[in-house]
Structures are given as C-alpha cells and as structure tokens.
Amino acid sequence: MAFISSGYNPEKPMENRITDIGPQHFTEFLQPVIKKNFGKWLYHEILEPGILKHVAESGDAVYTVRCGTARLMTVSHIREICDIADEWCDGYLRFTTRNNIEFMLEDEGKAKDLKKFLNSQKFPAGSLKFPVGGTGAGVTNIVHTQGWVHCHTPATDASGTVKATMDAVFDQFTDMKLPAPVRISMACCLNMCGAVHCSDIAILGIHRKPPIIDHKYLDNLCEIPLAVAACPTGAVRPSKVEVDGETYKTVAIKEERCMFCGNCYTMCPSLPLADKEGDGIALMVGGKVSNRMSKPAFSKVVVPFIPNNPPRWPEMTDVITRILNAYSEGANKYERLGDWATRIGWERFFEVCDLEFTEHLIDDFRDPAYYTWRQTTQFKW
Amino acid sequence: MAFISSGYNPEKPMENRITDIGPQHFTEFLQPVIKKNFGKWLYHEILEPGILKHVAESGDAVYTVRCGTARLMTVSHIREICDIADEWCDGYLRFTTRNNIEFMLEDEGKAKDLKKFLNSQKFPAGSLKFPVGGTGAGVTNIVHTQGWVHCHTPATDASGTVKATMDAVFDQFTDMKLPAPVRISMACCLNMCGAVHCSDIAILGIHRKPPIIDHKYLDNLCEIPLAVAACPTGAVRPSKVEVDGETYKTVAIKEERCMFCGNCYTMCPSLPLADKEGDGIALMVGGKVSNRMSKPAFSKVVVPFIPNNPPRWPEMTDVITRILNAYSEGANKYERLGDWATRIGWERFFEVCDLEFTEHLIDDFRDPAYYTWRQTTQFKW
Amino acid sequence: MAKHKTPLLDQLESGPWPSFVSDIKQEAESRAKNEKGLDYQIPADCPEDLLGVLELSFSDGETHWKHGGIVGVFGYGGGVIGRYCDQPEQFPGVAHFHTIRVAQPAGKFYTTKFLRDICDLWELRGSGLTNMHGATGDIVLLGTQTPQLEEIFFELTHNLNNDLGGSGSNLRTPAACMGKSRCEYACYDSQELCYNLTQEYQDELHRPAFPYKFKFKFDACPNGCVAAIARSDLSFLGTWRDNIRVDQEAVAAYVGGEIAPNAGAHAGRDWGKFDIVKEVVDLCPSKAISYEDGKLAINDKECVRCMHCINTMPRALRIGEDTGCSILCGAKAPILDGPQMGSLLVPFIEVNKDDDYQAIKDVVEGVWDWWMEEGKNRERIGETMKRLGFAALAKAAGVPIDARQVQEPRHNPYIFWKAEEVEGGWERSIDDFRKRHQR
Amino acid sequence: MAKHKTPLLDQLESGPWPSFVSDIKQEAESRAKNEKGLDYQIPADCPEDLLGVLELSFSDGETHWKHGGIVGVFGYGGGVIGRYCDQPEQFPGVAHFHTIRVAQPAGKFYTTKFLRDICDLWELRGSGLTNMHGATGDIVLLGTQTPQLEEIFFELTHNLNNDLGGSGSNLRTPAACMGKSRCEYACYDSQELCYNLTQEYQDELHRPAFPYKFKFKFDACPNGCVAAIARSDLSFLGTWRDNIRVDQEAVAAYVGGEIAPNAGAHAGRDWGKFDIVKEVVDLCPSKAISYEDGKLAINDKECVRCMHCINTMPRALRIGEDTGCSILCGAKAPILDGPQMGSLLVPFIEVNKDDDYQAIKDVVEGVWDWWMEEGKNRERIGETMKRLGFAALAKAAGVPIDARQVQEPRHNPYIFWKAEEVEGGWERSIDDFRKRHQR
Ligand code: SRM
Ligand code: SRM
Ligand code: SRM
Ligand code: SRM
Ligand code: SF4
Ligand code: SF4
Ligand code: SF4
C-alpha cells in the first residue's frame, strides 16, 4: 500500500484547513417537487404498505416508497441504492429517522413499479435487499447500536439481534394490521445508545457479573478517582492489593452493591464486565415518544434476562412475537402497546403474554422506585 | 388542694397493678339494634343532610343523626352530649373518624326531631353546639391537630384556623351540594399530625426562618449527633462557637439548605424556629384517600404562604372558599377536587381559582421532584 | 371576670361552628363555681390559663409550649406527652400540662356511662379539656401534672377497665372504621381485627422497642373511612375475590328515579335525572360495566373493586361474598423524604377469626422482625422499604411476589442480581479473561 | 474462500430481512477482486476480519473491542471514536478500527452524488462499511486507522463541503425530522432551525467545553418523529396557539367512508366502519371535541394539541396558523440515575428566522452558561436540573415561571424560602427570643 495524500500537510496542519463548516444546507439535497412545495403540504395518504402520497397546496403530489435496511451497510450497497435513486428518482433519496430509505417519485404508477422492483432484489443467500414497508400501524425498522461489531461495552450483539427480530416480525413490517405503530429499539448495554428507554418494545443487552479487576495494570491505565466517582451506587473504592508479592494501587468493588451498569468500565479499561454466562438480554416494553393521546412514556422491564443465544436468539424472538400477538389481539385501534398494558393493568399483561413476574421486575433503584409500586387497592384478579 | 389517692401506692408500684388490657371490647358499647344486625346491613340512605338510615337484612333500620364538634371539648360539653344520648338514644353514641358525633335512633320521626333539637342548641355567645350535617357530597368536619393549644412546634394555630374555616364553609357542611365529598384537614407543622398529605383541601402551618441557635445551652439540652442526624438536608453540623468569651460545643446551620421542617427542633429544644413573621400557612389541595374511581392521591401545594392573621385568617378562608366555589362550578358529579383539577389541568386550576403560580410551587425536593414536572407538550392555553 | 383578657379569642365565639373558646369558658366557669365541691387535683383555673396562653400566641404569633420531658407511667414507654409552658409565672395553671392518650374502643362507639366516667376522672385529675379524638384515634386528655399520671392510670385500669394508648417508638393505638357495626360495605370485621391485634400486641404498644412509631389502621372496604392507606404503616383494607351481587330490579328502580343515586348524597343540588350510563358505566375505572336492554352486567374479572358502582347504587349492588383484606405497607406523613401512601404488600388475605388471625399476624411479625433488624433510628417502615427495596420487605413478610404489587414494572434496568442467580457465579480470574482478551 | 469460517453468522443470511452478513461478504468480495484497482489505504481484507472477530464474539459471547485511545483530528475534540481489537494478531485488518461521525444534512435528504462521494472516500480510506445512520443522526463511517483521519477530514471538508459530527463532551450533531420538506404537520421549519443552530454552535460542537455531552433534536410537531423529547438535552417540538382548522366537508367524507382514517395507516386489518365518536371524539385526551348534527366542533381552549384528531383525519383537520415551538430540557438515557424525558421549559416560543432565532439562542445560551457553571463532571443537564431544581434552570434560561411547566404542583411543603422573601429576614437574636420564651 502506498500512502495517498489528500493534500493534507502534516507539517502544516493549518495550511488550507477548512473547519467548522457543519453539514451542507439541506436544501442542496431536496428533490425538486419537495423543494417547490416546501412548507406547503396539505395532507398525505398511505396508498399501500410502504407507499406514501403527499399532496401539496399547489396540487402537486409526491409518492414515497419506503424500504428497510440493515443500517450496517457497505459502500457497495449504498452505490446500489444510488443506482436505483438515479434510475427512478432523478438522483434523490432520503433516510428516515429509523434507518429506512425513502425513494420519492412524482408518478403513482412508477412508485408502485418501484415497490415491485425493490421487493424483488435479493442478496445471493436469499434475504431481501430492499423490503418495502414500515408505514402506518405496523412494525418499522429497529433503531439500534453497535454491539459486538464495534463497541467495547456491549452485553450482546446489535446487528444480530436486530436481524433475528426483524425476520421474526417481518409480516408486521410489510402489513399494517396492528392497532397502532410499534417501535422496536435495541441497545447493547445500559448506556442505551439505542435510546430504548422509550420504545414500544426494547431489546437491551445487560451484564450480570461485577467487573473483574485487573489489579496489576489498573493504576497505569486508569485514573482511580474517576473510576470511583463513576459508580452510581458507590460500589467502587480505592484500595491496595498484593499480587505475587507486589503491592498495587487499585480499587475494590462491593459486589453486592453492583448493578452491572458498566460505568466504571467506561472510565477504566481494567474493569471489564463481559462474560458469556453473565451477559444477555432484558426486554422492556410500553414506552413511547409521541404526544398523541397519551404522554410520552418510559419502557418497563418485563423480562429481566434472556441468555445470549446467537445467532438467532430464539428465546428472545419468541417472547417478542408473543407480546406482539397478545397486543394485536387485545388492544383498541390507535392504542399504543404501553397504553394497552396500562389499560388492562400490568398484572393482566403478564397473564396474557404468558410471562413470569419476578422480584427483579419490581423497581428498587433509588427513591423513584416507590412510584412504580401500587398505592391503591385497585387491581385485577 | 389535698392529694386524693386513687389507690396507687408509689412505694409498691407493682401492687395491684393492671397493665396491658387495651381498650374494652367494642361490643360493650354497641347500641342494641346495631349489635343485633352486626354484619347484616343491607343498604343505607341519607334522608336529609346529617341523617342516615341504615337498613339491615332483618328489616331493622337505624337512624343516625350526625353533628359537628370542635373536637377540643370540655367535660361539661361531653356531659351535655351524654345527656342528649341518654334522653334520645338509650345512652349510646359514637364519634366518627372525623370527630363528628353520631346519635343512633330507631325511629325516623324522633331522628328528625333530634336534628331540630341539636340545631337549636347554642353557646351563650351564639355559636351552635351541635350543628347537624357532614354527610354526603359536602364538607364535613376538619381533622386537625394541637396548634398553639398544646404543641411546641406549630407554625400556626389549629383550633383557630379550623373554627375560622368551618364558619366560612358552614353552608357546605349543612348542605350536600358539592360534586363529591370535600375533606379538609389541618396540621400545624410539617410533621403533619393532621395527615393533610392526602386531603381535598389542607391547611398547613409552615415556618420560613431557619432555627435560632441557643449556643450557650445547646450542648446541655441536646444530643448533638441526634440533632445533626435529624436534618433531612444535611444542613446541621457540629461546631464550636465563642459567646461572651467562652467556647461552647454547639451546631452550625447552613441556612440556605434549610427547608424549615423543624426536625432538628424536634430533637433539640435549643433550635427554635417559631417566628411571628416567618410563620404562617400553606394551602394544599387535591389529595384523597378513597379508592373510588381514582387512586388515592397526595395533596399539592397551591398557595405557598399566607401570613398568620389571627383570630380569623381571612386571607386563608378567602382562598379556601374561592377554591371550593370554582370546584363546585367546574367539577362533574362524583368528581373529587383533585380529579377535577387533574382533568382540567393544573394550569387551568390556577386560572379558575385566580391563584398565582410561583416558583415555590414547583417541586425541587429530591429526585421525585422530576415526576411532577411536565414531560409532554400537552398543555392548555 | 375572666382571669385573662382574650379579645382575639373572643372573636372566635361568633359564627355558626361550635366555638371551642365558648366551651373552654364554660368549663372555666364551671370549675370556678365548683358546684360539686371537688378538690381539683390540678389548678382549678387551668382552662383560664390555657385561654390566656393561647391569646398570647394569637397576639404574638408564636407557640408558648416547650418540649416535654420524659414523663409517663411506670413500665410504659408511651401514652403520655409531657408538656410545659414557657411562661409559667404568667400562666401557672398550665405550667405543667401533659396530655394522656386513652385507648379508644374500635369504631368509637360509646356508652354514656363510659364517657361520664372519663369526665369524672378528668375533671378531678386533669384540666377538664379533651380532644375527642386525636388524629391517631385516641381519646386525648389535654393537660395534667406529673403527680397525677399514676393516679389516672390506676383509675383508668381499675375503674374504667381501659388502658392508655400509644406514643413514642411503639405501636400506636390502632384504629378502625365502624365496619360491620353499621356499614353494608364491610368486607371483614375491621373492629374485631383491630381489637384482636391491639390486644395481641399490648407489649409492642406500651414498651418502645421499634426504630420509630408504627401504626395500624383498619378500613373494612376500599372507601377508606379511617384513611388507613394514607396514615398507617400497615393498612388493612377490605376487598373481595368473587362477583359483585346485582339486583336488577333495584337497578331498574335507580334508572326509573325511584331511588336516589349514592343514597341521596347529592340531594342538595339538582343534578338532573340519574343517567346510569354517564354516572356509572362511563365512570367505572376499568370499564367493566355494561348496561343494555335495562340490564346491568359487570365483568367481574376486569373489576378493580373501586366501590364506585356500589356506592352509587347501594340498593342494587353489593360487595362479593368471598371477602378478606388487602394489606398495604409504609404510609406516612412527609417527614423526612416526602409523603407515602401504603404500597400493596398482600393483595388478598383471609381474615379468619377461627385461627386467631394467624396468617395476618405472621405478616405483621415478619415485617416487624425485618424492620427491627434493618431499620435505622427514627426510620419509618416506609422509609426502610424504600431504602432496601420492596422485594426485601415482601420476602421478610413471607409474601410471594405478585405483579399486583406494582402499578408498573421498573423503568430502569438496574437489577441487583445475586451471584447465585448467575450461571457460573461471580468468581472469575483476570488471567482467564486476558487469555481471551488482550490488554 | 472466505478468510474466516463464520458458521454462526452464515445463519443470519437466511430470512427475509436484509442481511448485514451478506452485505459485508459482498464488500469483502469486491475488495478482494478490487476491480477498480484501488490502492486501499487500510487493509483490503478488513471486512473479512470484521466478520471473523464478530464470529468469535458470536461463539464466545463476549466483545473483542477495547477502549479507544484519544484519536482525532487536529483542533477538534470529537467526531472520531477510537477503537482497537483485542485479538489483533488473529484479525490484523481490524486491529485499529476507528469510526468517523460525519454530520448529516438536516432531515437526511440526499443526492446520489453526495452519497457516491462518501462511498468513494470510504472505500479508499476506510473499511467500506458504514452505519446509515448512527443513533444520534450522523453518517457513521465504520473502521479506519489513525493515519487516515486527517486525510479523510481534509477530503470531507475540501471535496464534500462537509464537516465531522460530534462526540465527547460537546454539542452532539443535532438532528431534525423531515418537517416542512414533506410533512403537512410541521409547525415550524425544523430543518432550518437545526441547520442554523448547528452552524451557530460549531465551536461547541467540535471543542469540548461542556461537563458532558449535549444534544439538540428538532421535531416540527408533537408527533415526535425524531424522538426529541426522549433523546435530546434540549428538544424543540412544534406547536401552535390558535385554532385547529376544520374542513367540515372533509369531516363528512371521513364519516361517509370516502376517506380512510389516519391516512390509511390501519388498512391491513378490517377494523369496521370509521366511527368518528369512538375513534376521535372519545379519544381526545382533553375531551375538547364534539360531533353533533354532522359537524365537528373543537373547543380549542381546552385542546392540548396532542395531534390525535389531526392524525386521524389529516384531510379534514389542520394544525393552527399561529405556530412556534415548545422547548423541553433534560432528556437522556438511564445512566446514571434513571431515564429522563425532556421537561417543558418554554411552553411556546416563536421560531423566527428573521432575527436569526435570537430568542431561541438566548434560551440555549442561558441554559449552557448555567450548566457550565454548575454542572459537575459527566453530569447531563437533566441531572443538573434535578439536583438544583427546575426553577433554577428556568431562571438561568431567562424563562418566566408558568404553571404549564409542571404536570402538578409539589406534593411536599419543603420550600426553600430565601431570607429576602421573608418579612424581617433571618437575622434574629436568641436573647430576644428568650425574652418571649423561657428555656
Ligand atoms: C454510535 C452510537 C450508537 C450507534 O450505533 O448508533 C453510539 C455509540 C457509543 N456511545 Fe452512545 N452512541 C450513539 C448514540 C447515543 C444515544 C442516542 C441519541 O443520541 O439519540 C444515546 C442515548 C441518548 C442520550 O444521549 O442519553 C447514547 C447514550 C450513550 C451513553 C449514556 C449517556 C448518558 O448520559 O446516559 C454513553 C456513555 C458515555 O457517554 O460514557 C454512550 C457512549 C457511547 C460510546 C462512545 C461508548 C463509550 O462509552 O465510549 C459508543 C461508541 C461505540 C462505537 O464503538 O462506535 N452513549 N448514545 C450513536 C452515535 C452515532 C451518531 O453520532 O449518530
Ligand atoms: C362515619 C364514617 C366512618 C367512621 O367509622 O367514622 C363514614 C361513614 C360513611 N362513609 Fe366514609 N365515613 C367516614 C369517613 C370517611 C373518610 C375518612 C376521612 O375523610 O378522613 C373517607 C376517605 C375520604 C377521602 O377519600 O379523602 C371516606 C370515604 C367514603 C367514600 C368515598 C367517597 C369518594 O367519593 O371518594 C364513601 C362512598 C360514598 O360516599 O358513597 C363513603 C361512604 C360512607 C358511608 C355511606 C358508608 C355506609 O354505608 O354507611 C357512610 C356514610 C357516608 C356519609 O357520611 O355520607 N366513605 N369516608 C366517617 C365519617 C366522617 C365524618 O364525620 O364526616
Ligand atoms: C396528638 C396528635 C395531634 C392531634 O392533635 O390529634 C399528635 C401530636 C404530636 N405529634 Fe403526631 N400527633 C398525632 C397524630 C399524628 C398523625 C396522624 C395519624 O396517626 O393518623 C401523623 C401522620 C401520620 C404518620 O404517622 O406519618 C403524625 C405525625 C407526626 C410526626 C411525623 C412522623 C413521620 O414519620 O412523618 C411527628 C414527629 C415525630 O415523630 O418526631 C409527630 C409528633 C408529634 C408530637 C409528639 C410532637 C413532637 O414532636 O414531640 C405532637 C405532640 C403534640 C402535643 O403536644 O400533644 N407526629 N402524628 C395526634 C395523636 C393523637 C392520638 O393519639 O390520637
Ligand atoms: C419518515 C419519518 C420522519 C423522518 O424525518 O424520518 C416519519 C414520518 C411520518 N410520521 Fe412519524 N415518522 C418517523 C418517525 C417517527 C417516530 C420516531 C421513532 O419511531 O423513533 C415517532 C415516535 C414514535 C413513538 O411515539 O414512539 C413517530 C410518530 C408519529 C406519529 C404518532 C404515532 C402514534 O400513534 O403515537 C404519527 C401520527 C400517525 O401515525 O398518524 C406520525 C406521522 C408521520 C407521518 C404521517 C407524517 C406525515 O404527514 O408525513 C409520516 C408517515 C408516517 C408513516 O410512516 O406511516 N409519526 N414517527 C420517520 C419514519 C421512521 C421509519 O422509518 O419508520
Ligand atoms: S449501547 Fe453500550 S455497547 Fe452499545 S454502542 Fe452504546 S455504549 Fe456501546
Ligand atoms: S458496573 Fe456500575 S454499579 Fe457495578 S461497580 Fe461498575 S459502576 Fe458500580
Ligand atoms: S402537626 Fe406539628 S405542631 Fe401540630 S401537633 Fe403535630 S407535631 Fe405538633
């Protein structure tokens, strides 16, 4: 490999340097009809799963074909997407906030043709490249994180759990037969980059073993006070330890105080948590973000632990489909998953989803825990 | 005065001693029809304000006439009550959990006569001795505390504020024209012996000046560690102070951390809080206890401070009647005050009650404060 | 004529509501007259001095009572609240002014005989002033002096066959709603359970052994007339497991306007004709009721037993027959960390007098043992359970974990797993780990 | 043929959903073939090594990535996440594997030209793998080595006219919903405001000066399509102050079944005929809607602008015309103290491009100044406001106190009064007090 210079001169880093320009202005990227009718849209229709029609005050209409992606995508794949956009959409496209691709066209017939075309594109091993769907009252793409593909703190994989889940709920992606939209999110550790704290269904990687302490190296690699300060439960304290006859400055961990958040590990690489048997998945449900009818709500933990069972995490997808089915049968039209569970009562939720309620599902973290306990005699048998 | 011995022998305290006998069994005190139909009641009716009729499976009926009291009552007054019970009710009566008296009769006509009689009894200066009412959808007697009559920590008086309030809402005691019962409670300091933390309307005495420290005497009168531990905000710490050339072990108080709860004073008489200008009343509303329709709920502070203005606290009774009127006009039948405020929104509550919303009404005490802030864009103009 | 001028208090003699000022004045007068020729054991003019010191507070806006010293009766750690005036020279009659808490009978039913005995005792040996009743439920005798305490106790126990109530870090005097005595909603005998537990735990009531105070209250149904859910460390609320009993004829009578809804509780205003759909069906919190073709149907599996429909149509609807109580734990006033309602610990327990309520006592004692072990000084059980977690309490109480104990599951994933729950345990070696993961 | 056997990953090639494994394999193949004859600046086989290390994780259940060192481009404190493999000998292609966050255009609209340029750059200088997009909103370029960082930055800024995104204790890359570009519900131009603030605060975005990370997100209406209220320290949600516009003819068309409710979002199941009372009137959270005689009436004063009726009948109902946004503060994931949604700080503010959004910037800067002054290290603003109180934040932001900021007033009476608010102040002498009150 020969180093190819971009023009950057390491000797004079400030030479020709361009900084602080931010992204380009979004209007550079707007499809012409979109640009023309900017701020003048009148209404929309979902013509069929994955196809939206937006009509402007001018009478103009734009047809959007939405399709799923794996988010983790290669430049080969992006180029293929560009080819399609060039051929069908004059070189314009967009990504949604949930990592779907939207192709915008001006002709309804062409939009429907594009949907057919997209649905016919497959990877050699058989999975679809561009499944159309994700609109209306169904499941759309999963917001997720890095997992074992790129992060140092995950308790599970992201891309793998997401692929397994989307395969399992694929029908709900292409149809619109649920009572309301169901948003699934995934985060591979308690940092929750996937912001699973407010999703209808959330897949969350969790650790269950306290950090192992790499005493010999800790003081070299970490700022002990930062590691101590990082622990929300005060489980970490400075300490000295003798290993092989030598004394090391290090930390000690009150293991019974640990709730496996990994914060200390974020600050200190000598405190790894990962463990094949300890790590796995918690499932949370009933969060939402929109202000429609009910207020935004947090997700609640309903399954405290499912072991990692790659590549397809069948125990996990089994529970997810069970919850989706129970919701689909029980909820009213327009009713989000959490609103349904609240209406029927969480005691009933566990019954109809055939889930076990265990002590781990009762909040015991800090004062606000109290607000999740039941302070009434109102409950169901 | 000559000491009259009861028979107790101070030399031999254990002689003849009877202990741990508790109260008498309640059946000793039950009126015969009550006793006969115990556990066999079928239904009840409120014949008119203050008169209840309970019908048993046997067909028996008992008529109860309920009347208000000042709670702080003398033996003369109790004897007068006994006279009435002897004359009308074969020597039986009861007190309610809200300090009303109930006279039970077996004849409807006599019950109505008794009501008339009770309503005609007055103290020489004009107030009624036994106003009949307190049933159904109205205001009943106020649960309250000691105030300046007997306690060392009050920030206001109890009997006085209660008398002023009951005079102001007297119509609501004798009629049943509110949407639902309205329970008023009174507590003269943050200890809240009146349990005002869950009342439709709560009158609460509050201090607003940090304790004065009686440095010279503190160490003699108090256990310093207990006083330090008592403070929920950690405002109190051990300290030494020089007064008049002598050094005293005492405490220091971080005044800006004080929220005037009086806990330190409970533990240590050398830390008095009482102050004419500092002390006064906060009003809270919207709490409830019953599980009917909605869950039990805490009262919320809606007026952070009203100065003590004895003997009649007119500013306080003015706000109370304003709230009652707005509630009476705005609420649905069966709807408790807090449920009404929640339904219309607290922003609207302040508008219709013509109350000012100030920063002091925004919770800033500990983590749960967050749950009272608004985490949605849903609000009213 | 009065010993002290009380211009401010005098203003509280007007207005319709019973005036405590007028009442105290009448007592003062009665003691001054002393028609019975009693040899008052504490100053005869103490009611006047009480008015005097109160008037002083009304004018200077501050209390004039000091902390009580440790006063009480031999062998008991509670029942008396010591109290001293901070202006004893000005108000000698109330210089010492202790209160006595007398255990009230469950449900507060009385004979005049009993009350008159109390009055006689208190006129002679106390101020003649009382609270009927204290906020916890006791008969509160307001103001006496130390030498009278044992005398009063002796007379109470020997002549009135009655004990003192609680104070201090004890079990406090339990209280019950009137329950089965006169209420058709009673799901269990709140008075009997109250009486039984009060007797069973006399030792805990009289001798401080707890970290702090502890209260029991007994409501025989979810209406909560003794406010148990808000005001007692353990709250016993009646409920049922089977179906609400419906009398369709009576339903028709309500719909037809023959019976006033809610037993006539709203008679003071014209709310229009009773509308069963609007007033009952639509207001059911769990939407368990339907009304079609003149028939009311309740889906009892969905009912949360809130009492609304029953309260509204007491002649048509009755509580179920498979009754018992729910136990909630931890209610208290806001000191120190904010107010708490009771949290549902036991969704349902039978209230069984035949075995002396053993199942209930097991729960009570489990809770106490744990609290006495774990609770800090001056920490209410509600605070202990917040600090150590609901599951720890449930375990201590021997109560199985149940989804009904929560309003909703936890929002955070901060689960405190234990080593024995995790495959392979927690023992791991960094060297093994480093075989798989280089530094 | 593949460098590593990946039997577990291979199982993820089946099933309908797009397989990232198949995609990575296609990239591996393309790089192996290298038809364009590129001189790959990082190992050509890095996609294969990525599959290899991932397969290892799939089989041993643990990640094989180490903490990143401090890598980045000169003068910036963010935009690059350093990452190293803990088995570099086995997987040399990914031994160093840093990600680059590239600022995405507001609303994520693209031309293929721009995307192809990114692809060319990343094929040459990176792994060829990306995330479209990261959870914050960036284009995430997945995997390159340290020497390439400045080169990539140079090409990005010079050739693509685009900057890096945020990471570290900076302002993070702001994100917006598609808003006015294609949505009839947009109450303000979320993309323009996002763009403007991003440009205004480039310094805060690139140079860490905050206690911790800080996120902006812009939703042009309360539907919240970019999840601002849950995922940004300051959330800007569109709203309006006047009336919902009603087209009664279109209402009739919905009722008549001519237009599918909710734009057809429920077409996959037969939910029966549209019932305007059940589906709209009854579901309005503030019961502000009535439907009588074929006319829909909205009591706009009671409307809380939840969007439900508009979402359900987009052709009949439109948002108001006096539009702007609400600003909420403090949303974050649960680390450390539990999750937070944004709390309503500014009920309504005009979104005024004419004065360059000055009013909004005043709020932003007030919040920042306070947080930089008061915030502890690694404390999100949501935690600071919890610690110091909402009123302190409002004051710092220059926002008046308003009942709309709370869901309900405080439950505890623990008000921190200040000396200057209390008549007579706090200075008192114990001697004066003792004149009134003896010890
Ligand atoms: C790349 C990304 C996940 C993804 O796959 O999309 C990501 C990846 C990381 N996040 Fe994140 N976060 C990402 C969006 C988020 C979000 C979602 C959002 O912004 O909407 C959140 C939740 C919202 C929030 O901010 O609270 C999030 C909450 C965290 C946290 C917890 C912060 C907290 O205050 O609660 C951490 C821990 C930390 O900062 O130490 C964290 C830390 C990390 C680090 C830097 C790990 C670390 O401790 O050093 C991860 C680097 C992974 C890697 O190797 O590339 N990340 N992180 C997302 C950024 C991509 C982008 O720029 O578009
Ligand atoms: C006598 C008393 C019980 C006792 O053991 O002393 C009692 C008696 C009755 N209550 Fe009560 N309640 C009594 C205190 C309470 C309390 C406690 C309190 O106020 O501190 C509550 C809880 C209040 C709260 O939620 O804040 C209480 C909440 C109810 C309710 C629920 C009302 C609601 O709308 O939420 C009912 C049902 C009803 O009113 O139909 C009820 C119903 C009843 C009935 C109808 C029960 C019956 O069938 O006889 C009784 C007559 C009601 C009436 O006065 O209209 N009772 N009731 C108490 C009278 C207090 C007084 O003097 O005014
Ligand atoms: C007499 C009574 C008020 C009344 O006028 O009725 C009362 C009076 C006092 N209470 Fe109370 N409490 C009384 C019922 C209550 C209640 C209501 C209840 O029991 O339903 C509560 C709220 C419920 C609860 O327990 O939380 C109550 C919560 C407190 C507290 C705060 C305790 C807490 O944990 O939050 C204190 C402070 C303390 O214990 O240090 C307190 C302390 C006190 C003291 C002993 C003052 C002290 O700090 O030493 C008061 C003595 C006053 C006096 O001079 O007589 N009192 N106290 C009530 C007892 C009468 C009775 O036995 O029937
Ligand atoms: C394209 C996208 C915005 C973007 O800038 O990329 C978008 C587009 C639309 N959203 Fe959204 N929403 C988008 C993410 C969201 C999110 C964010 C998320 O899921 O993380 C939410 C909040 C979800 C939540 O509450 O947890 C969201 C909550 C809504 C709602 C409220 C739904 C509800 O029942 O609560 C509506 C109203 C509706 O569906 O009628 C809505 C409505 C719409 C409309 C109808 C707006 C319009 O008039 O065009 C768009 C088509 C909806 C559809 O797909 O059926 N959009 N929408 C996002 C598509 C994501 C995807 O690929 O699936
Ligand atoms: S959620 Fe945790 S493991 Fe996953 S990308 Fe974020 S920080 Fe890394
Ligand atoms: S994992 Fe979290 S709780 Fe456990 S020691 Fe580390 S920082 Fe503390
Ligand atoms: S509320 Fe406070 S001042 Fe009043 S009686 Fe109770 S402890 Fe005393």
Ligand code: SF4
């Ligand atoms: S009054 Fe309360 S907050 Fe103030 S110093 Fe005393 S204990 Fe602390």
Ligand code: SF4
């Ligand atoms: S709590 Fe229930 S049972 Fe007891 S008196 Fe009240 S309504 Fe009757």
Ligand code: SF4
């Ligand atoms: S008791 Fe309450 S929940 Fe049960 S049916 Fe009646 S109204 Fe509904």
Ligand code: SF4
């Ligand atoms: S948030 Fe509102 S304005 Fe923005 S895309 Fe979603 S629906 Fe449209």
Ligand code: SF4
């Ligand atoms: S926007 Fe929501 S609150 Fe307003 S009228 Fe429509 S449904 Fe009701």
